Amino acid sequence: MSILLEADGLEHSFDYLLFKDINLQIKSQESVSIVGVSGSGKSTLLHILSTLLKPNRGCVKLLQNDIYKLKDDELIAMRRYDVGIIFQSHYLFKGFNATENLQIASLLTRQEIDYKLLQSFKIDHLLKSSAGRLSGGEQQRLSIARVLTKKPKIIFADEPTGNLDKETASCVMGSLFEYIQKHNAILILVTHDHSLAARCHKCYELKEQNLILS
Numbered sequence: 001m002s003i004l005l006e007a008d009g010l011e012h013s014f015d016y017l018l019f020k021d022i023n024l025q026i027k028s029q030e031s032v033s034i035v036g037v038s039g040s041g042k043s044t045l046l047h048i049l050s051t052l053l054k055p056n057r058g059c060v061k062l063l064q065n066d067i068y069k070l071k072d073d074e075l076i077a078m079r080r081y082d083v084g085i086i087f088q089s090h091y092l093f094k095g096f097n098a099t100e101n102l103q104i105a106s107l108l109t110r111q112e113i114d115y116k117l118l119q120s121f122k123i124d125h126l127l128k129s130s131a132g133r134l135s136g137g138e139q140q141r142l143s144i145a146r147v148l149t150k151k152p153k154i155i156f157a158d159e160p161t162g163n164l165d166k167e168t169a170s171c172v173m174g175s176l177f178e179y180i181q182k183h184n185a186i187l188i189l190v191t192h193d194h195s196l197a198a199r200c201h202k203c204y205e206l207k208e209q210n211l212i213l214s
C-alpha cells in the first residue's frame with residue numbers, strides 16, 4: 001500500500017506554540033482521526049496538511065510529492081484533482097441550485113456525478129433546490145457530495161457532521177469510509193465526537209503540542 005500523506009517535523013505557532021515535531025504517515029485506504037480541546041490547533045494542522053498554510057517548520061508530502069517543491073501550476077492541479085477539503089463552513093454557491101453546485105466539481109475534474117451517493121445522503125430529491133434555501137444539514141451533505149464528486153485521493157474533514165443528527169452523521173461517515181476503501185484514498189478527520197473518531201484506523205489526540213496515538 002502506498003503512502004499518500006507524510007508529514008515530518010511540523011511545527012507552528014501563532015500567538016503561542018501550537019505544536020512541534022508532528023510526524024504522520026498515512027497509507028491508502030487508511031483513515032485517521034484527530035481530537036483535542038478547542039484551540040489546540042487541530043484546524044491549523046489540517047490547513048497545513050491540506051496545502052493551505054505553510055508551517056514554521058517541517059515538510060509535507062502528498063502523493064509522494066514535497067508540496068513546497070511543486071511549481072504553482074502543479075500545486076493547483078494537486079488541489080483540484082487529488083485533495084478534497086470538507087470544512088465547517090461549506091462554501092456552497094448559494095445562488096445556484098444543488099445540481100449546479102455538483103456540476104462545478106464535475107466539470108473541473110471531468111468526473112461523473114454519483115447519483116447513488118446522493119440517494120444515500122438523502123439529498124437526491126433536492127437537486128433543483130437553491131443551495132441557499134437548503135437546511136444546514138442538507139447543505140453540509142451537499143458540500144460533502146460535491147467534494148466526493150471530484151474523486152479525490154486525500155480527504156480532509158474538519159467537523160464534517162457538526163450540523164447533522166446522530167443517525168444521519170453515521171450514515172454520511174459510513175459513505176466516507178466506504179469511499180476511501182473503494183478509491184484507495186485516505187481520510188483525515190477532525191472531530192469532537194469520540195465514537196466517530198474511534199471508527200478510524202488510527203486515533204490521535206492533539207495535546208500538549210504533540211500528536212499522541214490513543
Ligand SMILES: Nc1ncnc2c1ncn2[C@@H]1O[C@H](COP(=O)(O)OP(=O)(O)O)[C@@H](O)[C@H]1O
Pocket residue numbers: 014015018036037038039040041042043044045
Ligand atoms: N490565522 C490565524 N492567525 C492568528 N491566530 C490564529 C489563526 N488561526 C488560528 N489561530 C489561533 O490558533 C489557535 C488554534 O486554532 P485552531 O487551529 O483553529 O484550533 P482548533 O481547531 O483545535 O480549535 C487559536 O488560539 C486560534 O485563535
Ligand SMILES: [Mg+2]
Pocket residue numbers: 042043044158
Ligand atoms: Mg477547529
